[in-house]
Amino acid sequence: MSRDIPQDQPLSEEDRQYLLDRGSWGTDLIKRIDENFPAEEPVALEDEDGGDGEADYSEWTKAQLVEEVDRRNELGGPQLSRTGTVSELRDRLTQDDATRVE
Numbered sequence: 417m418s419r420d421i422p423q424d425q426p427l428s429e430e431d432r433q434y435l436l437d438r439g440s441w442g443t444d445l446i447k448r449i450d451e452n453f454p455a456e457e458p459v460a461l462e463d464e465d466g467g468d469g470e471a472d473y474s475e476w477t478k479a480q481l482v483e484e485v486d487r488r489n490e491l492g493g494p495q496l497s498r499t500g501t502v503s504e505l506r507d508r509l510t511q512d513d514a515t516r517v518e
Contacts, residue, residue, distance in 0.1 A: 421445065426453040436479050443483045471513065473506040481505035488512060 421431050427449055435442030473481065485498045485505065494515075496508055 421449075423449055423452075426450075436477065436483070439479055440482075443479055443486075446483070447486075471509070473509055476502075476506070478502050478505065481509065484509060 419431075419434055421427070421435065423445075427435070427446065432446060435446050476484075481502065482498050482505065485496045485508070488509075489495050489498075494512070496512060498505075500508070
C-alpha cells in the first residue's frame, strides 16, 4: 500500500512516522522535505523520558536511531557511526548525550 505524502508543506506527525517506518528512502524524503520547511525548534523523533534532558531510545526504531545519528553528525562535533545493531546505536546516542553540553 502506498501513501501520497505532500511535499509542498511541513510533514504531519503521521506522515513523518509513516516515512520513518519505510527505512532509508523514507528518512531521505524526510530530510528533503525538512530542508524546505525548517522547524524553529528541532523536531524530536520521540518524547523525552522525564524531562531530565536524556532521551529514552528504548522504543526507537533503527531508522529513527540512524536519522538521529545523521542529524547530530550534521551539527558538527565528533562524528558518530551510523552502522551497527539497534542496541549499539542506542548506546552510542546515550554516550553522546552524556558528552553534549546544553
